[in-house]
Amino acid sequence: xxxxxxxxxxxxxxxxxxxxxxxxxxxxxxxxxxxxxxxxxxxxxxxxxxxxxxxxxxxxxxxxxxxxxxxxxxxxxxxxxxxxxxxxxxxxxxxxxxxxxxxxxxxxxxxxxxxxxxxxxxxxxxxxxxxxxxxxxxxxxxxxxxxxxxxxxxxxxxxxxxxxxxxxxxxxxxxxxxxxxxxxxxxxxxxxxxxxxxxxxxxxxxxxxxxxxxxxxxxxxxxxxxxxxxxxxxxxxxxxxxxxxxxxxxxxxxxxxxxxxxx
Amino acid sequence: xxxxxxxxxxxxxxxxxxxxxxxxxxxxxxxxxxxxxxxxxxxxxxxxxxxxxxxxxxxxxxxxxxxxxxxxxxxxxxxxxxxxxxxxxxxxxxxxxxxxxxxxxxxxxxxxxxxxxxxxxxxxxxxxxxxxxxxxxxxxxxxxxxxxxxxxxxxxxxxxxxxxxxxxxxxxxxxxxxxxxxxxxxxxxxxxxxxxxxxxxxxxxxxxxxxxxxxxxxxxxxxxxxxxxxxxxxxxxxxxxxxxxxxxxxxxxxxxxxxxxxxxxxxxxxxxxxxxxxxxxxxxxxxxxxxxxxxxxxxxxxxxxxxxxxxxxxxxxxxxxxxxxxxxxxxxxxxxxxxxxxxxxxxxxxx
Amino acid sequence: xxxxxxxxxxxxxxxxxxxxxxxxxxxxxxxxxxxxxxxxxxxxxxxxxxxxxxxxxxxxxxxxxxxxxxxxxxxxxxxxxxxxxxxxxxxxxxxxxxxxxxxxxxxxxxxxxxxxxxxxxxxxxxxxxxxxxxxxxxxxxxxxxxxxxxxxxxxxxxxxxxxxxxxxxxxxxxxxxxxxxxxxxxxxxxxxxxxxxxxxxxxxxxxxxxxxxxxxxxxxxxxxxxxxxxxxxxxxxxxxxxxxxxxxxxxxxxxxxxxxxxxxxxxxxxxxxxxxxxxxxxxxxxxxxxxxxxxxxxxxxxxxxxxxxxxxxxxxxxxxxxxxxxxxxxxxxxxxxxxxxxxxxxxxxx
Numbered sequence: 001x002x003x004x005x006x007x008x009x010x011x012x013x014x015x016x017x018x019x020x021x022x023x024x025x026x027x028x029x030x031x032x033x034x035x036x037x038x039x040x041x042x043x044x045x046x047x048x049x050x051x052x053x054x055x056x057x058x059x060x061x062x063x064x065x066x067x068x069x070x071x072x073x074x075x076x077x078x079x080x081x082x083x084x085x086x087x088x089x090x091x092x093x094x095x096x097x098x099x100x101x102x103x104x105x106x107x108x109x110x111x112x113x114x115x116x117x118x119x120x121x122x123x124x125x126x127x128x129x130x131x132x133x134x135x136x137x138x139x140x141x142x143x144x145x146x147x148x149x150x151x152x153x154x155x156x157x158x159x160x161x162x163x164x165x166x167x168x169x170x171x172x173x174x175x176x177x178x179x180x181x182x183x184x185x186x187x188x189x190x191x192x193x194x195x196x197x198x199x200x201x202x203x204x205x206x207x208x209x210x211x212x213x214x215x216x217x218x219x220x221x222x223x224x225x226x227x228x229x230x231x232x233x234x235x236x237x238x239x240x241x242x243x244x245x246x247x248x249x250x251x252x253x254x255x256x257x258x259x260x261x262x263x
Numbered sequence: 264x265x266x267x268x269x270x271x272x273x274x275x276x277x278x279x280x281x282x283x284x285x286x287x288x289x290x291x292x293x294x295x296x297x298x299x300x301x302x303x304x305x306x307x308x309x310x311x312x313x314x315x316x317x318x319x320x321x322x323x324x325x326x327x328x329x330x331x332x333x334x335x336x337x338x339x340x341x342x343x344x345x346x347x348x349x350x351x352x353x354x355x356x357x358x359x360x361x362x363x364x365x366x367x368x369x370x371x372x373x374x375x376x377x378x379x380x381x382x383x384x385x386x387x388x389x390x391x392x393x394x395x396x397x398x399x400x401x402x403x404x405x406x407x408x409x410x411x412x413x414x415x416x417x418x419x420x421x422x423x424x425x426x427x428x429x430x431x432x433x434x435x436x437x438x439x440x441x442x443x444x445x446x447x448x449x450x451x452x453x454x455x456x457x458x459x460x461x462x463x464x465x466x467x468x469x470x471x472x473x474x475x476x477x478x479x480x481x482x483x484x485x486x487x488x489x490x491x492x493x494x495x496x497x498x499x500x501x502x503x504x505x506x507x508x509x510x511x512x513x514x515x516x517x518x519x520x521x522x523x524x525x526x527x528x529x530x531x532x533x534x535x536x537x538x539x540x541x542x543x544x545x546x547x548x549x550x551x552x553x554x555x556x557x558x559x560x561x562x563x564x565x566x567x568x569x570x571x572x573x574x575x576x577x578x579x580x581x582x583x584x585x586x587x588x589x590x591x592x593x594x595x596x597x598x599x600x601x602x603x604x605x606x607x608x609x610x611x612x613x614x
Numbered sequence: 615x616x617x618x619x620x621x622x623x624x625x626x627x628x629x630x631x632x633x634x635x636x637x638x639x640x641x642x643x644x645x646x647x648x649x650x651x652x653x654x655x656x657x658x659x660x661x662x663x664x665x666x667x668x669x670x671x672x673x674x675x676x677x678x679x680x681x682x683x684x685x686x687x688x689x690x691x692x693x694x695x696x697x698x699x700x701x702x703x704x705x706x707x708x709x710x711x712x713x714x715x716x717x718x719x720x721x722x723x724x725x726x727x728x729x730x731x732x733x734x735x736x737x738x739x740x741x742x743x744x745x746x747x748x749x750x751x752x753x754x755x756x757x758x759x760x761x762x763x764x765x766x767x768x769x770x771x772x773x774x775x776x777x778x779x780x781x782x783x784x785x786x787x788x789x790x791x792x793x794x795x796x797x798x799x800x801x802x803x804x805x806x807x808x809x810x811x812x813x814x815x816x817x818x819x820x821x822x823x824x825x826x827x828x829x830x831x832x833x834x835x836x837x838x839x840x841x842x843x844x845x846x847x848x849x850x851x852x853x854x855x856x857x858x859x860x861x862x863x864x865x866x867x868x869x870x871x872x873x874x875x876x877x878x879x880x881x882x883x884x885x886x887x888x889x890x891x892x893x894x895x896x897x898x899x900x901x902x903x904x905x906x907x908x909x910x911x912x913x914x915x916x917x918x919x920x921x922x923x924x925x926x927x928x929x930x931x932x933x934x935x936x937x938x939x940x941x942x943x944x945x946x947x948x949x950x951x952x953x954x955x956x957x958x959x960x961x962x963x964x
């Protein structure tokens with residue numbers, strides 16, 4: 001379980017936010033929502049220990065984050081950044097294998113057991129067919145899947161994902177969100193940031209709204225993601241309603257078609 | 264498959280085929296070049312004498328040939344070939360290491376100033392009229408000191424991008440050292456010292472002895488150890504600082520180890536031959552094209568190709584003209600056009 | 615079995631014995647200019663010069679022992695060198711002097727010994743030792759300063775078995791230097807002309823006090839105007855400094871500088887230019903002034919003495935030059951080649 005209590009975060013000389021208290025437990029999906037520039041990525045990196053916190057306490061299973069060594073931390077927390085281009089043409093198998101770094105000795109190379117774990121990660125996500133493809137030649141969606149597999153190969157307890165659906169097309173977004181649901185069902189705790197409130201409804205157990213570096217709300221999606229809250233967060237009007245066809249709440253913007261008049 | 268998927272299976276197959284063939288190119292080229300190079304030289308040796316000398320050395324009995332042939336083969340050519348292998352391998356390995364650390368194909372081992380420092384050390388030694396052994400030692404220490412300075416500066420400045428700070432510090436320190444170097448050249452005696460300085464800066468295996476080779480072997484061994492042992496981890500370093508740390512890699516410690524190892528082997532190599540450029544830049548590039556991006560294989564291929572390339576260039580240097588051609592000239596003259604050709608025709612190594 | 619073993623042992627012993635006999639019979643120990651004791655063959659037939667000053671030494675003393683030149687002499691130099699030596703092959707500089715020599719080529723020339731004239735400091739000692747160890751050829755260092763010229767001739771003469779000739783050349787060197795010294799000493803310092811020696815196409819490179827390039831000036835008692843800038847080697851100066859020094863005489867190395875300085879408005883304020891005391895140092899086959907810094911400078915000393923103190927040195931320079939070239943360079947100078955040699959050296963540009 002990853003817990004943050006009254007965390008202040010930011011870069012040296014440039015604080016971004018404070019007073020953040022939230023937690024992610026095993027099997028739970030916590031969705032971090034907020035506008036661009038609101039500090040989502042900075043908060044995630046702070047929770048991952050990549051940036052030192054400027055105040056407050058972050059604990060993993062009760063122990064302070066700062067007390068963990070890098071490899072120790074990597075065995076518990078898996079980071080999935082946004083899919084990006086790479087410099088070197090590694091195969092997807094190599095990329096996923098890199099996730100085993102925390103479990104391979106300092107001077108060793110991956111063993112058969114590590115290769116099995118990588119293979120299992122690929123299988124869990126259903127992307128075995130990508131194993132021998134070059135990372136730099138596959139699509140954005142496939143790359144995102146590869147990075148998730150890499151994080152899974154770490155055999156973490158918690159996955160931290162930074163806008164995993166950004167830059168993906170409609171179909172891939174859906175697939176990734178479905179995958180998140182499945183992973184949580186298998187017992188992983190997942191913390192992800194997203195800019196689309198509907199995604200929160202699709203997969204989150206709880207949402208946290210981050211604006212200007214402060215958590216303005218934290219709770220169940222249907223209680224937290226109200227039209228008022230979202231107007232406050234994004235400055236646009238949305239409609240939230242339960243759709244029986246898909247069996248969940250959905251959120252969609254009510255586009256203002258008449259110029260100059262607010263509805 | 265979505266619309267975004269590119270039809271790239273054909274390319275992958277080509278990469279695979281290259282992989283299999285590429286593994287054999289390096290060792291074969293190496294052996295061929297070494298054997299040829301041993302047979303090339305300005306001293307005329309007939310094939311029969313050559314064979315007799317080798318047999319004589321292997322069986323331990325003196326061969327019935329002109330003793331000068333013995334001198335030429337074992338005191339002049341053999342140290343050159345062995346030194347060429349060692350220095351070429353060291354420079355190529357250091358280049359591969361730096362290109363991985365800095366995630367940039369245009370990086371050479373000189374980026375952190377090791378060549379500038381070693382040059383200044385050697386030139387000071389020549390200027391102060393010290394014996395050759397001390398000149399080599401000063402070159403070695405100069406190279407290490409320059410990188411230590413750059414690293415200290417880089418570590419003292421805390422930023423989000425440690426790589427960029429290292430590069431900039433390297434540029435600045437390198438410029439400072441080069442300025443000092445120019446100053447010493449102006450002050451040097453034009454008859455006795457300046458020609459020696461100029462020639463040292465151009466790189467040469469001409470007067471390399473077995474003693475020289477033995478003196479750098481410890482440094483080479485110590486420097487290679489971390490690079491070889493940490494070869495899989497280098498793949499992780501190419502992901503960038505944040506991602507690597509998130510995967511559990513202690514990037515600053517690893518970076519320090521890699522830089523230390525690469526600097527040791529470069530400084531050791533430069534201390535006996537002077538500055539030889541282009542090998543650290545070009546060879547790892549070619550190696551990557553042949554065997555793929557995994558650092559373990561790139562390292563092995565670089566070492567073999569680098570050693571073979573330098574031995575081959577050296578064979579040219581001592582046979583194409585009546586005088587010795589400095590190695591730096593040849594490696595640049597051959598390396599630069601080939602590099603341009605690579606840039607123009609292939610992007611396989613870097614996507 | 616046993617007798618076969620004994621036979622081998624006997625043969626090995628004979629071989630070792632003969633090698634030992636060989637060694638003691640054919641080498642002797644000499645001490646070179648750096649104080650190193652070196653074993654050299656009894657008879658020296660082939661000598662290799664490691665750099666230009668050594669080339670001068672060997673060519674002047676015993677050209678029949680030369681195996682080659684450090685670099686191929688261009689046609690204008692060959693005109694002043696004796697056949698057949700002028701057509702010997704070039705082999706490059708060795709180690710400290712620029713390291714352009716291919717060691718295998720050196721070995722292929724099969725020299726009995728390598729001679730190097732110039733610096734004898736620790737760098738050169740260790741370089742000499744290295745080459746010696748690698749090739750097995752004895753490598754001797756000799757001091758190149760002008761004051762040691764006579765001693766070096768004698769030392770080298772003894773090494774190669776040309777003592778008589780060495781003695782002749784050494785005596786010439788001593789007579790030249792001591793003779794000049796003796797006649798210059800009474801001249802008070804104020805009467806000694808200030809000389810500026812300009813190298814390079816613009817004449818802005820000169821030597822500081824004690825620089826090996828200006829040893830000739832100091833040997834003839836002239837005042838190096840640049841000595842005020844300190845001790846050291848070569849340096850580039852500015853026109854301002856030269857105007858400040860206001861030399862009485864300007865010596866030029868390059869023809870371009872020699873021609874331009876007489877007409878340049880920038881230099882016109884200098885005393886030497888106003889009085890048209892501008893001369894060019896002859897350079898064929900070897901520089902008379904500094905290039906290379908070897909025994910070739912002896913004639914330069916006589917020339918400079920005649921130039922700067924014409925009332926004290928009244929000998930015929932033309933005859934002295936003819937004698938020198940005949941004795942040292944083994945050629946007889948015709949009138950026209952003598953004219954060509956001395957024209958710019960004795961008169962300012964037109």
